[in-house]
Amino acid sequence: MKTVSRIDLLRKSIGQARSAGKSIGFVPTMGFLHDGHYSLIDRARRDNGLVVVSIFVNPMQFGPSEDLAAYPRNLPGDSSGCMKHGTDLLFLPQEDAVYPKGFSTSVEVSGISETLCGKSRPGHFRGVATVVLKLFNLVQPDRAYFGLKDFQQFLVISRMVRDLDLNLEVIGCPTVREPDGLARSSRNVYLTPEQRRESCRISKALFQARDDVKKGEAQAINIKAMIEKHITLIPDSRIDYISICDADSLEELEKIDRRAVVLVACHVGKARLIDNILLNP
């Protein structure tokens, strides 16, 4: 595995792989890697000749009152994990190379960026779309891999790639969960042991929602009430949103009469946790 920070060296390595006829698979991350990330790297490894992973905690996607400074980091662990999972090229850009003096360009995906997490975190998806577009332009992958845990992010990036005619495939990979069902997230480390134990109620409620729909429940309001009841039992929890949406447009649904997704965001102690599950997939 080669580790590069400089953009010119990245471009050189990518160019060499291209010349050798290798396809390029790319996994952009903010580090503090867990099995969710590694599942993306494994998939990229299976699909491509060259696997590139980036680690960059992107300040542009954090709000002023969010956890940028506290965001967990573990570069030695990440690096050895990437190596173990067959990464060829680990890209660790410096902040002043990503956002040089006078930086003033941003990418906005309207509509699907403005609801759900976009409402709670204004500017978040603009920051995500901008940095991901920059990374795509640097790495020029054939395929890029994102976890479906961040379902709205996956939709925003997929739309951006289509709208901007980027010549690459965006691949969404299933959420990886802890044995008790909690979605893997770098932010789970913020949880106290008790909060951690109780947070499995989020995913349990989502599984229940899927089962209820399978059994014929079609009223979003009933599903949401059931989920709310479960999450309220988690100590120190505060619900941000519980939403049932069209799985393509994120349009809020009253009746579950098409491909739909139920999405949850809630604060548990110091952590803001998100999760989702497809209904009638």
Added chain:
Amino acid sequence: MKTVSRIDLLRKSIGQARSAGKSIGFVPTMGFLHDGHYSLIDRARRDNGLVVVSIFVNPMQFGPSEDLAAYPRNLPGDSSGCMKHGTDLLFLPQEDAVYPKGFSTSVEVSGISETLCGKSRPGHFRGVATVVLKLFNLVQPDRAYFGLKDFQQFLVISRMVRDLDLNLEVIGCPTVREPDGLARSSRNVYLTPEQRRESCRISKALFQARDDVKKGEAQAINIKAMIEKHITLIPDSRIDYISICDADSLEELEKIDRRAVVLVACHVGKARLIDNILLNP
């Protein structure tokens, strides 16, 4: 010369040229080509193995009260002009392929987009940046050519290319002028014969400004007053702005103590004309 409308066929032709080791020069236009455009194509021809010209009247960069419907078109003339000037590939995308159903992504360059023409034409540079980025992603040029007549557009695109890490060179080419000095523009056809005759006062005032600065004039206010006096003499004219700016940041200057540019926009009858000249270049 090959003419293509379909994006997949464009990508195929581009891919073949790339495989053959050709560098790609790109001239994006809105058609109704004149010697200004042809000077860009000539330059692209000198610099590159493959020359791509696009013609697309981009609705996203026109305001609701602007001249989109009236914008002049002459595809047969453009096509034979492109051929004469050595174009290899003429790309004529269809509007619904550029902006498919659900299109919702835009690119914004803050700061330098918001002043001058950005103030008079809100959303204009967002439309320009977005379509140019899309065209860059489709054509993947090594070099792209823009006329310096649209000085602010040149700065916006250069900044976008840097900020988004696009791997291409943006080349600004000198304004091409009519024998009497009027900057070549597709919009000059809107002028009546008398307006056309008198419109040379714009460039004459700019040349005068350059001479005055050369002779020691350093106060922007004096230069602007001189230009205003000239332009006011054009019949049916209405000044939009006369501005003297830092040539990199477009910051308005009171004192001409660095690389500066004087920019003018004015309505003459039905036409909105722009022109500019570098001072102390």
